[in-house]
Amino acid sequence: MSAPDQGRAAVLSRVRAALVVSGAEGTRAAAVEDRLRRHPRGTIPARALQSPEACIELLEAMLASQGAKVTRATTP
Amino acid sequence: MAGASEDSSPQTFKQGAARALADAKLQRALLNVKRGFIVKRALARSKLPEFDRLRAEARTIKDHTLQHLDLYLEAYERKVIESGGQVHFAPTAGHARDIVLRLCKGAGAKLVTKGKSMVSEEIGLNAHLEAAGIEVAETDLGEHIIQIRGEAPSHIIAPVIHLNKEEIAEDFARAHGGLPKERPLGSVQDLVAEARAVLREKFIAADVGITGANLLVAETGSSIIVTNEGNGDLTETLPRLHIVIASIEKIVPTLEDACTILRLLARSGTGQEITSYTTFATGPRRRGDPDGPRSYHVVLLDNGRSEMLGGDFQDMLRCIRCGACLNHCPVYGTIGGHAYGSLYPGPMGAVLTPALAGIDHARDLPNASSFCGRCEEVCPMAIPLPSLMRKWRERDFERGDPPLAQRFALKLWAFAAKRPLLYHALGRAVAPLLARLAGAQGRFRSLPFAGAWTGTRDLPAPEGKTFHALYAERRRSRDR
Amino acid sequence: MTQAASETRDGPLVGLFVTCLVDLFRPSVGFAAIKLLEDAGGKVEVPASQTCCGQPAYNSGDRADAKTIARQVVETFERFDYVVAPSGSCAGMLKAHYPELLADDPAFASRACALAAKSFELTSFLVEVLGVAEIESSFAREVTYHDSCSSLRELEVRDAPRLLLASIGGLRLSEMEEREVCCGFGGTFSVKYPDIANAIVEAKVRNIARTGATCVLSGDLGCLLHIAGKLAREELAIECRHVAEVLAGMTEAPAIGQARKMG
Numbered sequence: 001m002s003a004p005d006q007g008r009a010a011v012l013s014r015v016r017a018a019l020v021v022s023g024a025e026g027t028r029a030a031a032v033e034d035r036l037r038r039h040p041r042g043t044i045p046a047r048a049l050q051s052p053e054a055c056i057e058l059l060e061a062m063l064a065s066q067g068a069k070v071t072r073a074t075t076p
Numbered sequence: 077m078a079g080a081s082e083d084s085s086p087q088t089f090k091q092g093a094a095r096a097l098a099d100a101k102l103q104r105a106l107l108n109v110k111r112g113f114i115v116k117r118a119l120a121r122s123k124l125p126e127f128d129r130l131r132a133e134a135r136t137i138k139d140h141t142l143q144h145l146d147l148y149l150e151a152y153e154r155k156v157i158e159s160g161g162q163v164h165f166a167p168t169a170g171h172a173r174d175i176v177l178r179l180c181k182g183a184g185a186k187l188v189t190k191g192k193s194m195v196s197e198e199i200g201l202n203a204h205l206e207a208a209g210i211e212v213a214e215t216d217l218g219e220h221i222i223q224i225r226g227e228a229p230s231h232i233i234a235p236v237i238h239l240n241k242e243e244i245a246e247d248f249a250r251a252h253g254g255l256p257k258e259r260p261l262g263s264v265q266d267l268v269a270e271a272r273a274v275l276r277e278k279f280i281a282a283d284v285g286i287t288g289a290n291l292l293v294a295e296t297g298s299s300i301i302v303t304n305e306g307n308g309d310l311t312e313t314l315p316r317l318h319i320v321i322a323s324i325e326k327i328v329p330t331l332e333d334a335c336t337i338l339r340l341l342a343r344s345g346t347g348q349e350i351t352s353y354t355t356f357a358t359g360p361r362r363r364g365d366p367d368g369p370r371s372y373h374v375v376l377l378d379n380g381r382s383e384m385l386g387g388d389f390q391d392m393l394r395c396i397r398c399g400a401c402l403n404h405c406p407v408y409g410t411i412g413g414h415a416y417g418s419l420y421p422g423p424m425g426a427v428l429t430p431a432l433a434g435i436d437h438a439r440d441l442p443n444a445s446s447f448c449g450r451c452e453e454v455c456p457m458a459i460p461l462p463s464l465m466r467k468w469r470e471r472d473f474e475r476g477d478p479p480l481a482q483r484f485a486l487k488l489w490a491f492a493a494k495r496p497l498l499y500h501a502l503g504r505a506v507a508p509l510l511a512r513l514a515g516a517q518g519r520f521r522s523l524p525f526a527g528a529w530t531g532t533r534d535l536p537a538p539e540g541k542t543f544h545a546l547y548a549e550r551r552r553s554r555d556r
Numbered sequence: 557m558t559q560a561a562s563e564t565r566d567g568p569l570v571g572l573f574v575t576c577l578v579d580l581f582r583p584s585v586g587f588a589a590i591k592l593l594e595d596a597g598g599k600v601e602v603p604a605s606q607t608c609c610g611q612p613a614y615n616s617g618d619r620a621d622a623k624t625i626a627r628q629v630v631e632t633f634e635r636f637d638y639v640v641a642p643s644g645s646c647a648g649m650l651k652a653h654y655p656e657l658l659a660d661d662p663a664f665a666s667r668a669c670a671l672a673a674k675s676f677e678l679t680s681f682l683v684e685v686l687g688v689a690e691i692e693s694s695f696a697r698e699v700t701y702h703d704s705c706s707s708l709r710e711l712e713v714r715d716a717p718r719l720l721l722a723s724i725g726g727l728r729l730s731e732m733e734e735r736e737v738c739c740g741f742g743g744t745f746s747v748k749y750p751d752i753a754n755a756i757v758e759a760k761v762r763n764i765a766r767t768g769a770t771c772v773l774s775g776d777l778g779c780l781l782h783i784a785g786k787l788a789r790e791e792l793a794i795e796c797r798h799v800a801e802v803l804a805g806m807t808e809a810p811a812i813g814q815a816r817k818m819g
Contacts (some may be wrong), residue, residue, distance in 0.1 A: 446742025469617030536813030
């Protein structure tokens, strides 16, 4: 085994030993695959749960508070 | 493990603390800074109604990831390779140093720029590269300052919190060669402008850029860093080789998971809703990209983390290095970071340092706590820090290591406390004796065997009789 | 305590957990607690076989002795409807730590949980269980209140003492800055790391002095001994008393660590 492969094997086997798993368990693999595939959404911020217009006003206010000059364009 | 400096380590904690308490400049710096962070964090939290919910979610994400860490490491590795990068696993600090040096030599590196990385300091990377003739330039302003001072950071997110701007101006005057001696260095703006100019040369000339990672994302193979200076971006993007060095518990499953944690990180540490720069790096430059490194390598460090996994200290692996616990700790707030003699000070350091360096070498750290619990209260990852410190005390006690006098006193006390009759008899003897000794003053300015207390504080005397003695007396006279 | 009160009242049976510091240093706090509990309708007993909650052993890492003492406490107090301590730190030990401490002892695990459920710090017991909203007493002073870390963070006791103090005639409460910051006592911490503990209590004393209060109250005697010791060393004329003394109207005795008549 090359040195890099040894390092990899060492770390992964230590992690598996600590968790008392073989790494081949189907349920664990399924859980990981599921989370990566579904990537469940986190909590939406309360202040985003307003009307779109209110959100835009909030964004403008926050930009202004950081010193930005904000201009609204009426047409693209 | 790399300590604070050559002459300080966790074993010199008491001396370090004494020095810190006597250092008026440090005390002033600590006063300003901790108040700022504490007030700002409270404000940030009050403006985020979902803070507690995010905290619970973040904890669940990390616990789930740790339970499946082997699989997430493999998934992450696959994605990094897919995006054109490479992953190296380093079981120990020595392995990690060698891998990074090999990569730098392979790139013909003469100059390396670095974003702030606690892990790189943990493994003593800079000294290793410099010994091989490679120049290392820290680009985070705080890290740059401690590099020119030859010091260790005193805080995990604000390395020079212990300094004032006059001290920094002196350091710049001394270390930034080739600049006019009379140049203005009086204001923060002057200092920042000079640092920018000095560092800009390094950014552009660097062959290799090394950063840490606040988070590694398994879903995309990305590394994420947060900075307020943008130095991380320049470190990652300009050189032809970007090396990420991160410990294995930095992995989270998805970008959503990363964002949940990011929403807590800056708010908890500095009170910012988000840092000025939050940078995602995924692999080297792709065909058609105008810039970016040609190669992207990730070094994943174990160095004791796998030993914490599945054991009593697993919860500590949830730590996202925000610094909130340091900011709110009354002990850190009076002695600062250097006194701990460890790269990781404060409450999180009190738990992590013994795990990495061994409890024999870091005994004072988990012991120097009043268990006030503020750290646990503000930790965004709900880490039960006082309980973990207590576990270290238990391990220490089981090995028979605390000082003999302390163990003896404790054993005597416990012997009595388990025997009510004896305990009460002793109390009945001692309380009136002490009351009499104190006399009309009602307190002791000094007392044999109590010098640790009476050295700096008076000790109030007992009222006279014990409660149990008085209660029994009153019952007897009532029943008569 | 009047005989009539104990005979005619059919209130809950309360075991008073005196605490080792009250027993040794300031018994008057224990008697004040009894008065408050009885006035509010409780039947109070004080088991003679109690010594300590075991915290010194627990926090020093001596889990074995902590468990032995915990078992003793469970056995002594489990027959009561409630266990009340004039201390957030000791009540916190029973409520927040005993269940975990005895979790792997099959003979005691559920008994520890049962005890935890009925263990209370004094002021929160008066307000939340006995429904006391006001107390007829007076203490015409400017006071400030120190919340112990255990009360705040293990038991979430914040409002109860303030509610009761608000009803005390003539009492004016001035809250100190950094109210929720530790006083530096931390049990053995105060003597194992005395210089750090001293620095922490110095900051606390500065905050107390800035309120202009002439008296500091708290629900924890450990904190009070530490704060009083520092106030005295700095020669600041600010009294320290346990909140129970003021609520029970028992304030003739000298304050903590203050001069008194011998005899």
